[in-house]
Amino acid sequence: MLDIITLGDEFLREKTDRIIDFGSEIAVLADAMIDTMRSERGLGLAGPQVGVLKRIFVLELPEEGFSRVFINPEIIETSQELSSYEEGCLSIPGMYSDVIRPARVTVQAQDTKGKPFTINAEGMLARVIQHENDHLHGVLFIDRLDEDRRERVLKAYKKREKRSKS
Ligand code: NI
Numbered sequence: 001m002l003d004i005i006t007l008g009d010e011f012l013r014e015k016t017d018r019i020i021d022f023g024s025e026i027a028v029l030a031d032a033m034i035d036t037m038r039s040e041r042g043l044g045l046a047g048p049q050v051g052v053l054k055r056i057f058v059l060e061l062p063e064e065g066f067s068r069v070f071i072n073p074e075i076i077e078t079s080q081e082l083s084s085y086e087e088g089c090l091s092i093p094g095m096y097s098d099v100i101r102p103a104r105v106t107v108q109a110q111d112t113k114g115k116p117f118t119i120n121a122e123g124m125l126a127r128v129i130q131h132e133n134d135h136l137h138g139v140l141f142i143d144r145l146d147e148d149r150r151e152r153v154l155k156a157y158k159k160r161e162k163r164s165k166s
Contacts (some may be wrong), residue, residue, distance in 0.1 A: 022113055027113075033069075034058050034060065037060060044056065044131060045046075048136070057133070069115070070109040074107065076108055077102070084099065084113060085101075087099045087141045094157070095142075097142070099141050103123075104126050105120075105130060142154065
C-alpha cells in the first residue's frame with residue numbers, strides 16, 4: 001500500500017511530467033494506486049498524492065462498474081453547462097464541500113500500455129475525472145471554492161488535525 005500525502009505537503013502543488021516509458025513499472029504503479037484507492041475508499045487517486053510527480057490517475061466508480069487508469073490525460077472539451085456536487089479528497093481527509101464544475105467533459109488519455117482512448121463523461125465520472133486531473137496540475141478542490149467556503153474548510157481541517165494529533 002502507498003502512503004497518501006495530505007494537505008500542507010508541497011508535493012501536492014508540484015507540476016507533473018508526462019509519462020513516456022510504458023514499461024512494466026507503470027502497470028505496477030497503477031496496480032498499487034488502485035489497491036490504495038480501494039483500501040481508502042476513494043473514488044480516485046492521482047500520482048502526486050502518492051509522491052509520484054507523473055501524469056497518472058486511477059479512478060473507480062463501483063456503482064457504475066467503471067474502473068480505469070488514465071495516463072497523460074488531457075481534457076479536450078468541457079460543457080458550458082455546470083453542475084454542483086459534494087467532493088472530498090483522500091489528501092484532505094474528512095472534508096467535503098460542494099464544487100461547481102462543467103457537467104460534461106471529453107478526455108483523451110493513454111492506458112498502461114500507452115494505448116490512447118477518448119471518453120465522453122458526464123455525471124459522477126466527469127466530476128472525478130476533473131478532480132483527479134486537477135491534482136496533476138497542483139490544484140485541489142478547495143482551490144475551486146469561494147474564499148469564505150475555503151476558509152471554513154481549512155479551519156475545520158486544522159481543528160481536525162489538531163484533534164487527531166493530541
Ligand atoms: Ni483528490
